Amino acid sequence: MSQPSLTTDVTHRLVSTPAGRTHLVEQGTGPLVLLVHGFPEFWYSWRHQLPALAAAGYRAVAIDVRGYGRSSRPAPVSAYRMLELVADNVAVVEALGAETAVIVGHDWGSTIAANSALTRPDVFRAVGLLSVPYTPPGGPRPSEVFAQLGGDEEFYVSYFQAPGRAEAEIEPDVRGWLAGFYAALSADTMPAPGAPDPHFVSRGGTLRDRFPAGRLPAWLSDDDLAVYAEEFERTGMSGALNRYRNMDRDWEDLAAFHGRPITQPSLFLGGALDASTTWLTAAIHAYPATLPGLVASHILDGCGHWIQQERRDQVNRILTDWLAALPG
Template identity: 80%
Template sequence: MSKSATQCTHRLVTSPAGRLHLVEQGSGPLVLLVHGFPESWYSWRHQLPALAAAGYRAVAIDVRGYGRSSRPDSVAAYRMLDLVADNLAVVHALGEQSAVIVGHDWGSVIAANSALLQPDVFRAVGLLSVPYAPRGGPRPSEVFARLGGDEEFYVSYFQEPGRAEAEIEPDVRGWLAGFYAAMSGDTMPASTAPDPHFVSKSGTLRDRFPKDRHPSWLGQGELDAYAEEFERTGLIGALNRYRNMDRDWEDLADFDGAPITQPSLFVGGSRDAATTWLADAIDAYPTTLPGLVSSHLLDGCGHWIQQERPDDVNRLLSGWLASLPS
């Protein structure tokens, strides 16, 4: 169905978990956009019209557990294999045989694994903020437990069901505002301040969030959009993704060290901990992403890259998409 770049369609499609909510704009080759934590389809609001105007059928989903998509009760329902199956279901529900997939944060990891596990469907992959690092090494929970010394890494903090929810859900709006500020290029704490990715003994994550500072990309309307959704759904579905990292490590054992060979793009922020902590993963791209077309670090940008620097991201995405074989 052809639509102009100014039109936008919301719909639900069937997935293995139940129903997935998606937002569609434009016509042409399919580009599937996958968000991260704690976001929704709305994080792609700047990219949908830009990609539609460039001649693409841009579709942004609410990942299972988020927004208006289904929220299964089982923690195991949020394993990577199921999220890849959801993306495959979206492509087929839209009447397509293939798609370019682009992800941010956890969406980057989901997009990478979708391309790895379903290369005949996902013909190219764009990764924002979180670099591709093949499955390998020790069990993830063991790695995270060794980080931080007397402090606890946020991924470990998220593991126990109900623990992080008890911190977040009494004040979803305030917690989200602080979390976004802690990882935005213009509001993140100084390098000399306590690291907001870690929790002190008997502390919480929000203890280290910036106070009374909103990043430039986050106005009241944007914060309202996120807060209203998470106030309605809670955070358990979103946090259950973190609670499957060991399960994913087991599920993907056959893909240990596997490269992604399709054409790929990476865009990160120079101030994002994901690009500094995982610098070795970026350096390994000649081996792990042999189809890499281009890799970019946006100077001064933090973690929320497509919202902090939408014009740069739109330019890079459009240029990369135009370079792909039809």
């Protein structure tokens, strides 16, 4: 299937990384800006940012995180721990002939970007975080926290833990599941206040039981959905879901960084209707201590989770203004 013309001027490359190979898409020349997607997406979620950043004088590079797209998909679940993903990002920067980069991430990509900046400040000179606020490593063990959420219902992160369980729900109808998941977290199609929360699963039920049906969000065309569905039909979902299955390992691996702030120049963007942002309001309020280099923080009214696609022009303006103000 041909992809929309928005992506025709990009260059696809495969580079050697600890994952095996990492697929990336780049556009433009200038200082390197590394774009890291979240779940369940791949480099394509940055299709609106690549040309905008290139036009502003940057070398914009969107990767497929290991387990996604055309990047390698190692078999062991433990291969998807955070420090492995950080190592992939460092290797991408080196493979592109750069010494440093600005890193920007959305959803899981926000957490990957934050931990890349935290653990490798020598490589990542600034960090932009979309939708998921920064919280320093540490605190209670993640699996214990998630198990306590929802009462008689099961939080989606806990639901994703057992290999094969979520795959059995998603893979028989990837296109339909993705359409519902994207709609459930988009401002114009998410369930009304008071409706059952799509982040939780009824005992014996599935996530898709609570997805809205029959209408795609405004940001997602049929062609865009086909691109996403085609990729996940080809790869399967295990590589993507394995990120969730390493949160306790991350907690252990990052013990030396528990409680540490990120000191590089930073940016946060969140949607006012996005649970990923609103649930972590306390983390945003803690930014003077946890992100002392914060340049700007924006909460976009009427915006859901897929922020760089729902509000592409606004996000592009904020990103390019922030990048232009960074030192050196």
